[in-house]
Structure formats: C-alpha cells, structure tokens
Amino acid sequence: MTESEAGAGGRPTLESVAELAGVSRATASRVVNGGAGVRAALREKVERAVAELGYVPNLAARTLVTRRNRAIAVVIAEPEARFFSDPFFAQHLRGISRELAAADNQMVLLLAEDERDHERIGRYLSGGHVDGVLLFSLHRSDPTPETVHRLGLPFVIGGRPGWPGAESARDLVYVDNDNRGGARLAVQHLRSIGRERIATITGPLDQTSSVDRLDGYRDLLPDGDEDLIAVGDFTADGGIRGMSELLSRRPDLDAVFVASDVMASGAIRVLRAAGRRVPEDVAVVGFDDVESIAAWTEPRLTTIRQEIEEMGRLMTRLLLRRLNDPGASAPSSVIIPTHLVVRESA
C-alpha cells in the first residue's frame, strides 16, 4: 500500500521538481545545491516544489558526475581483539559518527579478519565509492595502507603506524594518544607515593602503543632491571601470566605499571592470590581507563585515561579537511594527551 506510493519507481526526480516549479532542471539543481545565483522568487518556488514532492537527490546520479561520494570508509583490522573486547571500538565509532554527521557524510564500515577480507576491501576501495579512509590498528603486514596510498585516497591512521619508514613518509597523517607520556605519568605517580621497585607488564610489542608505553616507562627508569619487565598481550590471561612471572623473578617488587586495564585486572587477581595487598604491598596502575573494568576491580584501579572518542573525532576532522582542500599539504599528526586517574590501587 504505502509501498506503491513511495517505494517502487515513484521517487521524484529533479525533473519533476523543475516541472512543478515551472523552471528548468538546471535552476532546480542550483537551488537544491545552495541556491547561489537564483533570484529569491524562483528559489522559493523550487523550494516549495521540493517540499511538496518530498524530493531527495539521488546520490548515485550526483556521484556519477561530481565524483564525490560524501562517504568515507572506516577500515578496522580485526585480529586486534582489543577492538572487540574493549569499548574502544564503540567509542571510536561514536566519535567518528558525530563528526561525520556534522559534515553530512556517511560512514562505511569495513572489518577485516583475514587475507581475503583485505583483498575484498582493497577492491572496494578501488571502486571509488568513498572519498577517504580512516584506518585503524595496523599491524605490520596489513596491506591496506599501501593500497590506499596507491589509489591516491586521502587517509588518516588511528594510532602511530609502526612499519619501517612510516614516520618519515610525507603525507602520512595519524592521530594517537600520548602513550609514552601516559606511561611516564603512571611511573611518576608510583614514585611519588614512594615506590622504588616498579615493574611493568607490557602489551604485545609488535604494536606501537605497547612499545610507546614501555618507552615511557623506561624514560623514567633508564637503568631499570630487565627482570622488572614482563611482556603481555593485552588480555586478562596475559596479565595473569605477566604478574606471576614478575612475582617469581622479583618477589620484592612494590609496584607495577600494567599497560592495559584488562591485564591489570588479571594482575590484581594474581597479587591477591599471592597474598599481597593492593595497594599496600604492591601498587598497581593500569592504562586505558575502561569504565567497566577500572571502576570495578577491587580495589578500584588507578589508571591512565585516554580520550578515545576525541581521537575518532580528530581523525575524522583531519580527514575531512584533507578532502575539502586536496591541494594543501598534509596536516601534521596529532598526539592527544593522556592523564592520570587516581582511584584506589595506587
């Protein structure tokens, strides 16, 4: 019933708007696109016709001639399980969505899990269906940045890219949280409460975020004992293993900076099982400030907060700026400050 009325073949075209308004298609088009250079009287007539018919421009037709899609792709390489267990994912998308909506652009979400997906995504991006790309969570082997670059598609990366030469590449723009600075904040805090044997559990070291956090730790403990460093993987299990390791290697440790809240929850568990009180015997600082974890460990987790949503927004803004002004040189990358949130664990 309603289907026959609005669905099917019945969508009004510019042609019909023009006819109803008694003007040419060109004039109607001008009005629809801002109305510059059209006398007020005509403009109004067209606007009335648009309203009356419920006209909505056909994007496909428009794209065909303008070569502008008003859509950007968000590519997420999924193996980073972190994206799915933490609320990172949602927060990023929310930030992106908000910024995109403000500019009346759409978001096409592309999740990659395996080789075939990357191929599919490459094909899709080659199709010219989007005007730009937001890339996340790259691991070394990800072919997407290369593809995107080859296609000449503007893009912005989330997180500092880690492949060789990335830093120095001219038009490479990324947005990252200040992982290194955050780690320093954590260690500094532990020191300020009098801790002296500060250990750390890192993330997987093939991710720049992990490396940067470890570097931050080392910045303040340049001649620290390597025994105080355990390599984790951003999972709770990793936290458990890391903490057990540390405890057996350096039973005298009095603090630990854990590179993610999830791992920290595992670490705290191990500490308690080992009879160490937190924070009295061992102080713990996490990283991420994931609400659903940090606020719910026992004791509540002192951690480093990062502005995930802000990161998404910023990436989007940078990308849109590049789109609107393709001539301009690449904007410089941005590092978003992190800060310490003190709760009970340290």
Added chain:
Amino acid sequence: MTESEAGAGGRPTLESVAELAGVSRATASRVVNGGAGVRAALREKVERAVAELGYVPNLAARTLVTRRNRAIAVVIAEPEARFFSDPFFAQHLRGISRELAAADNQMVLLLAEDERDHERIGRYLSGGHVDGVLLFSLHRSDPTPETVHRLGLPFVIGGRPGWPGAESARDLVYVDNDNRGGARLAVQHLRSIGRERIATITGPLDQTSSVDRLDGYRDLLPDGDEDLIAVGDFTADGGIRGMSELLSRRPDLDAVFVASDVMASGAIRVLRAAGRRVPEDVAVVGFDDVESIAAWTEPRLTTIRQEIEEMGRLMTRLLLRRLNDPGASAPSSVIIPTHLVVRESA
C-alpha cells in the same frame, strides 16, 4: 606520482575495457556481470582486458540504472548506552559484517543520538542509498521503523520490538535472543541448587529484553513476592541500588537472578559489603555472558549466554533473503536459544 597513475580521472571504464578487448560495451558488461551468453573465446579476451587495466566497475553508475546499491544500513539508536559499554555492539557488527561480506554487500553505519540525528537518518534512508536496513535497540519513540516502513525499505529488527501492535504487524521481522527462556534457565538452576527465596533485578522495563527476562522469572515463580523484584537499568550502579533495595526488603533472600552481567557485578559487590558470601549465602546468576565481566567477578559469574554475533548474522541473512526475493512473504521472526553457563556464583 602514483596519484596521477591511478587516482585523478584515470580510472578505466567499461568502454576502455571493451575497446581493448575488441568487443562492444554491452559484451564487456555481460562478462563483468557473470558472462552468461558470451562465448568462451570472447569472455576470455574481456577478462584479460579487465585484468590488464585493473578495471573496477563504477558502482554509482551501476546503481543509477539497476537501482540496487549492494549496501545496507545499520541503524543504532545510541541512547541505549548498553550498546557502547558492553561488547554487544562490536559483536553484532562483526556478525553483520561477516555475513554481508560473503554476499559482497557493504555496511553503512548510522548512529543516532538525538532528534536531529533521527531526522538526518530518515533523510538519508529516503535517498535510496541502501537496499535494506538493520535496526537495533528501538525504544518506543524511535521514528525510524515508521520511516523505513513508509519508504518500503526491507528491514529486520534486532530485539523484539515493543511498540503497540508490533507483534502482529504483517511484514515485521525481528531476531531476538530467547530472553524469557534464558531467565527460566537461570531460575531453574537456582532452584536446582536448593534456593527458595529467589529475587531478581530487572533491566529498564521500557525495553522488551528486560520485560521478557522478568516474564521468564515469573513463569517459574508465578506467585512470587513482589518484594523480591527490583527494577534496575542495566548499569552497575543500577545493580548496586537494586541489590541494596532487595537486601533491605527481604534480608532472607538466598538467590538473585540479575538481568545483566554488568548489574550483577554491582550486586555482588553489595552482597559482599553486606557480609553475605556468594554463592554460599546468596547465589547469583547474571545474564549476557560478557566475557570481560562474567569471567572476572569474584566469584566468577554464573550467567546466561546469548549468541550476539549469531544474532547479527541471522538478521543479515534474513534481510538479504528479503532483498533477493522481494516477492516472497516476510520470513518469520527468529528467537535464538540462550543457555546457562555455570561458573562459581551459583
């Protein structure tokens, strides 16, 4: 450098493929679209040309004539904070993405936060840019289902819709977890371990999932005491408030079915603070089986598991089926079974 080669105006068209292969545009098109009715010799020539030029069809042009976008919209009404704090969101999207990728369709993600967003989304959907819609987490006032229906766009809803008359609407298709059955499972389990004064903390009762879970609880406790029911809101704080309430009203309770894991983590905290041992004094069963919570409460949470990703996949499959066969009557809605995961809390 590479930009001039592949970017800019240089993308090969069907025309150029046809020319290189020495056939007409029509034949090239036939090959690109499956090659039915083209002799093998010609087909091969075209395929070679496609490969050589790196031809990728221009979707905008294709859409313009076929009226098929090979894209579907995923609309998520965001105020359901649950979608962002729990990993639900990501899991759903993953399921959808997988199924969509298999059918070579794209996902356009639309997040709605306020009135203006709904308007924007309505406009976008009217634009005919997507072939179908996946709707999530509807609250009563959400205008989107109405819009989508008016546009004659095929759609599938995630979660049982709650507005009046929804159930009986002809072409309304939804996919939901068996909330009611899951709740029954929970209560049944509590009974089987000998509990007799079983309370519950519900979700917000304007959501069908909450209502259904409460109904399941009541199914097994038809003449239960209303004092044993506290209304929560799916947040940890809600769990705290609910549990405190229950404890003061019925200090003799020996079990509680909490309608979400997040709330359960709050509830357990309250119980422990009140000196009740879990599960010895009070057994707790949650709902959702959110890994990052259920496996990390102390004690680990016994809960009802739902297959979120499967739900996303199923929704997508149903939608695609409708798209491919618009004539067929609406498929019937699907309820995905939930099951009990026994850990330590009950």
Added chain:
DNA sequence: TCCCGCCCGGAGAGCGCTCTCAGAAACCGG
C-alpha cells in the same frame, strides 16, 4: 542446397544529475 530458428553480439537509449555555454533579461550610465 535452401530455409527457418536459435544464439550471440552490437547499437543505442536512458538512469538522474551537474555544469558549461550561450542567450535572455535586467540594469546602468550617458
């Protein structure tokens, strides 16, 4: 060998829009 039917390939229209180009209308000063 001829004719009919079938299959394959090509010509061309047209999807809905933008944008250039040129002509019409309005406006100014002289």
Added chain:
DNA sequence: CCGGTTTCTGAGAGCGCTCTCCGGGCGGGA
C-alpha cells in the same frame, strides 16, 4: 531612450553503466 554590462536562466551534453531490441551468423532439417 539606447548600448553595454552584468546577472539569471535554460538547453543540452555527458558521467559510466545496464538492458532491450534487433540483426547477423550458424546449424540442422527438409
């Protein structure tokens, strides 16, 4: 009141593709 500008408007081409015809070629039956 007229010519020269300047401002508006309309005609029409064309974006890249699909799909409907239609004609040509080929095979088989008479």
